[in-house]
Amino acid sequence: MPEATFRIRWPDGTEESCYSPSTVIFDHLKAGEAYRVDDFHVRTRTALDLAARRVEAKFGFRCTSADAQAARIAAAVARYDPEETVTCLSIH
Template identity: 80%
Template sequence: MPETTFRIRWPDGVEEDCYSPSTVIRDHLNAGESYRIDAFLAISRTALDLAARRVEAKFGFRCTSADAQAAKIAATVTRYQPEETVTCLSIR
């Protein structure tokens, strides 16, 4: 299962590399696109949950790194207003 890193820029300009154990993230985020904070949270939760479930289907256990990444994103978005935007810089 190919691991994927997606680089994002938070509204305050901080850039962060995020982890997905699957390329499924490519079905939900587009490099160069900006997302409202609330939409980004929903999209990333959905994509990372699907990625964790793909790992579970293949190996018999969820990917705790995907769950941890989703939790980190959920914690970070609380610093911003829902109308602010996150930009997906790249997916590799």
Template identity: 55%
Template sequence: MPEMTFTVRWPDGAVQECYSPSLVMHDHLDVGGCYTVDDFRSRATTALDEAAERVRAKFGFACTSAAATADDIKNTATRYDAGALVEVLAMHPPLPTASPLETS
């Protein structure tokens, strides 16, 4: 199962590096995207819950690191106004792009 990190900038300029045990974050967030604090918290924790369940399905136990990241995001989000903006700066690794042969 491919792991990934995603980097966000909170409304006060603080940058946070986050961990996910799955690339599922790409289904919920976009690099360069700006989300309200409430929307970001919701999207990120939903994705991290999905990631933890993917680990559970494959290995028989949930990923505690995904839960810890979700808790960090929830706790950090409480410091800001719900309507303030969080920016997704990076996601690594990126999703593979389709080759020209696959799109024709």
């Protein structure tokens, strides 16, 4: 199953590399785009859940890496105002 890494910049300038076990993330984020924190959270939660379900459909179990990445993003978004922006720097 093809995987993807997406690099983001949080509102405080911190950059982070994130993992998706599926290229479905390309359907939800675009490199160079800025998203409100609340929108970014919904987009990544949706994409990572879909990715984990794709892994489950193929292998019989959810991708724990996708679930862990979604949990890390959820913890991070709690630190910011929902109206601040997260920038997707790249997706590979």
